[in-house]
Amino acid sequence: MEVKLHDIGEGMAEASINCFLVKPGEFVKADDPLIEVQTDKMVAEIPSPTSGIVKEFKVAPGDTVPVGTVLLVLEAAGKGAGAESVSDAFRETATKTGTVMETAILPKKEAITQIYPRVLASPYTRKLARDNSVNIEEITGSGPAGRIVDEDVLQFIEKGKESPKRVGPVGTTRIPAADSSIPTIGKTIPFRGRRKQIAKNLLHSIQTIPHCTHFEEIDVTNLIHFRNELKDAGKPISATAFFIKTLSICLKEFPIFNAVLDEQNEEIRLLDNHNFGVAVDTEEGLIVPVIRAIQTKALPEINKDMKTLTEKALNNSLTISDIQGGSFTISNVGPLGGSIGATPIIQHPQVALVSFHKTKKMPVVNDNDEIVIRSIMNLSMSFDHRVADGATAVKFTNRFAAYIQNPKMLLLELV
Template identity: 70%
Template sequence: MEVKLHDIGEGMAEAGINCFLVKPGDFVKADDPLLEVQTDKMTAEIPSPAAGIVKEFKVNPGDTVPVGTTLLILEASATLGRQPEKVAAIPEYKKGGAEVEGPSSVNGTSQVKPIFPRILASPYTRKIAREHGIRLEDVTGTGPAGRIMDTDVYNFLENLTTNDSQQQTGLTEAEPKIDQPQTVKPVPFRGRRRQIAKNMLHSIQTIPHCTHFEEIDVTNLIEFRKELKASNIQLSATAIFIKTLSVCLKEFPIFNAILDEENEVINLNDHHHIGTAVDTEDGLIVPVIRNVQAKSLTEIHSEMKALTEKALRNQLTIKDIQGGTFTVSNVGPLGGSIGATPIIQHPQVALVSFHKTKKMPVVNERDEIEIRSIMNLSMSFDHRVADGASAVKFTNKFAAYIANPQLLLLELV
């Protein structure tokens, strides 16, 4: 039986082969994971379609292969669904013909151990082990059913480091320092990084980007969050921004649209599926909070926190990352305060980026100088779909809500 790479979500065209979770000769049950692949947005395990024995691999780790490629050959059989418990004992013979007793048996049969027990570990745990050159076969799992956890790998690595240090302290002479020639370290350009590059290039070549910049006074919002915190209500600034954007999108639905170029129509979405960009070790990924227009601030905060944690652990599902209609990126915590020209996720038509808040002198309505907390906002939009005037009105509406959180609360009643 040929096990092939199938489209596992959102029009996937190809995937990179991360590693095999089995080896030739292994017995597997239906739905056991066979190998780990990297799509443009996530890491996924390919399950076995049936019980059987792995015969041979048709691809290698590091390969990037299109959908439909044969990954491995599986000898499938209904009789392989379970392992035989007993087989007839075979007598062994010494050289010269003297018979030697075979393995200990009961009623002429002997017990047979299962073939190649499967190692239980998540893709993220396997990734940690690969990065540190650790064989999971050498690690003792402490999770359910012997599952290897992240902490097991880290503890194993710590023990290795400790042993190496102890061996080094036993040296009587310091090893001479040898100057190593300067080299260039090649970094694989595949998997998520390669797909991000493809998506960005397609977007920038397809969409005539226009970016509008706006200064947002967040002084009152900061005080509002302090009051909430004093009442044991935790709300992140990003959650408030996302809900505020949803309120603005109701008035400016053109920015929550999908351009269908083939049919020459702009589809205005009444649902607000807002993606939030998350920076991970493997690159940028955008989980989606669905139906923001129907959710409370606390619901948005909780869901965003859960999705971010899943993204950092590389545990997002296809459903978590597909179907977005608008995207936000909060780079403020990273220190970016001036601005940027964010690239839109095609076929969406707009993206907003929030930057670091800074205290700045501002002239108020009484011509007095006062210190206010100011955040820069960058909004990129598809100039085929919307005009600059609409973008300015959209960000002005957003700025008014953020400067006066009470107005936002009235909209939510």
């Protein structure tokens, strides 16, 4: 039977082949992992739909293939088939692939175990090995059942650094001087996997949605003081958690920004749940895990969910449910420094995205015409101009600013 790439994520169109987890001629059981793939949002393993023998692969590591592509051919083990027929199939596959195998003579109907030892390791551990040009099959695992863990890979890398390097003979061939007038390529970066899918998603969004970006300055001085009070009381809450909850409160008054435009049915669907995508910067590119039903959650729970999802994103261990169903997106780039504004691209089919930028102390004239030093943060809000108008966006950010500038007023709204 043919094992095809199926949709393992929301709106997934393609995936890159990372590596094979089995070999031709190997017997696998139902749900055993066959191939590791990289989508735009996660690393995932394609499981075997049934027990059988791996006959041949139809793709190669590094390929980027669309959903529906045949990945490999699996010869399903027939019901009641004895060990002799299975062993014959192993030998036939081995002959075709040129693989040398040694098999023991097994009693009839005895279960067949793996011919090749399976390398047990998580997708992130495999990625760690690949990124450091390490053959994971050469590593001895220290985890349960010989599973290879991150520490095993790191120790293997360190041992390699300590080993003496071989120095080859010095050649005598003269290398001509490079023509300085011609630009040379230093190195190349693969444009596939998550980076390629991010590019496709952003291009589709910018070509579909008429973006309009509204900028605002927010006085966060009182919020900083309030957070310090909570921290001193043993209840630390991140600024981002405050931003998320405050935006959710504002969306109750301005639900147009928590919506989806259905052009086919000519209607704007206002969504009940505030499912916020929180952009996380990872080595593989930007990824947006989703905190669900924020309108029902208190600040400590939002803070905890955000930290958990951020750690999973950085460790490349997000599941499909972690990235699906977002209705509104935020991006906090302020901690990176240097950013005073941006024109963020909306996550289609959402309606809006808010980005928080650098906070800096500035002289401000207060209501008494006095110059005081305040902490000012810049905000950028991109919205779908087909769905909402600029005046509505201004009212939305004004309401957000009012709460942030007087954070104790949030106590009247918090659940």
